[in-house]
Amino acid sequence: KSLPIYVYKTVDSTNNAAKKLAVEGAEHGTAVFAFHQSHGRGRLGRSFLSPANTGIYMSVLLKPSFDIRRSVLVTTAASVAVVRAIEKVCGLRPEIKWVNDIYLYGKKICGILTEAITDFESGQIQNLILGIGINCSTNEFPKDLLEIAGALEGSFSKNELAAEVLNQLLPLIEHLEDRTFLEDYRGHSLVIGKDIQVYKGGYAGTVPGRGASALGIDENGGLIVQYDSGERETLATGEISIRL
Ligand code: BTN
Numbered sequence: 001k002s003l004p005i006y007v008y009k010t011v012d013s014t015n016n017a018a019k020k021l022a023v024e025g026a027e028h029g030t031a032v033f034a035f036h037q038s039h040g041r042g043r044l045g046r047s048f049l050s051p052a053n054t055g056i057y058m059s060v061l062l063k064p065s066f067d068i069r070r071s072v073l074v075t076t077a078a079s080v081a082v083v084r085a086i087e088k089v090c091g092l093r094p095e096i097k098w099v100n101d102i103y104l105y106g107k108k109i110c111g112i113l114t115e116a117i118t119d120f121e122s123g124q125i126q127n128l129i130l131g132i133g134i135n136c137s138t139n140e141f142p143k144d145l146l147e148i149a150g151a152l153e154g155s156f157s158k159n160e161l162a163a164e165v166l167n168q169l170l171p172l173i174e175h176l177e178d179r180t181f182l183e184d185y186r187g188h189s190l191v192i193g194k195d196i197q198v199y200k201g202g203y204a205g206t207v208p209g210r211g212a213s214a215l216g217i218d219e220n221g222g223l224i225v226q227y228d229s230g231e232r233e234t235l236a237t238g239e240i241s242i243r244l
Helices: 014-023 068-090 158-174 181-187
Strands: 005-011 031-037 055-062 095-097 101-104 107-118 125-135 195-199 209-217 223-227 232-235 239-242
Touching: 005 014, 014 031, 014 055, 014 107, 014 125, 055 158, 068 095, 068 101, 068 107, 068 125, 068 158, 068 181, 125 158, 181 209, 195 223
Parallel strands: 005 031
Antiparallel strands: 031 055, 055 125, 095 101, 101 107, 107 125, 195 209, 195 239, 209 223, 223 232
16 A cells, blocks of 8 residues: 655654644654754654754654554564664664664664654544654764764665665554564664663653663563662663663
8 A cells, every 4th residue: 555755855843744744634654754854853852963864854653553552662663663674775783772772883873752642632642653763974963972873874775765664664563463573673682681771750861870780671662670779670661871
């Protein structure tokens, strides 16, 4: 089935553009791409630098047939879709830092931001907007960002990669409950078996971290941790860093 794809030269955020389309009745699977975002958003209130023509900035509207409590799994599936697409189109082997940051050679090259549209009256989540930003060049990045952010390398077609992300993503979402992609997620995990810091209610620098080791990923995409105190917990979502 062919699905609508909108391509904009510049938008504030493709997640906002997709939200507008959702309100206008756009169908499940509608995708929005932009060459530039003036106000790209990241998780936890951060911004996502989106200079013109240096990355793939995309959002996909999902009208879930699945239980909405599974929306963390959607983001987990999206990480796997991005990793598979990069492997296929670029021949690189990226890794996933829980929850859903994609890394290459120790630097973040892609972030994923899932936002929910809730019905004002019922408070029910109706739609999900899955936003994906992939850095394809660091040319326009300020120096301080270069310490943590990287980009894909080599020559490849951005169009092909963008299309492949969609092709990988939609079937995974259709069969979310299969959870077969979790094996791939675990296989690409940057954190399993590592010593980490867990930040609750914020991120590094804003809340104190708690030392733990990352034991594994559970069936809902949650991170199973054992704190230095010995106590175990499964985190549904959140922010961690890897202890060096
Ligand atoms: C993060 O790393 O915290 C998530 C970054 C998500 C960035 C993408 S780019 C396309 C979409 N539009 C946005 O404003 N954000 C997401």
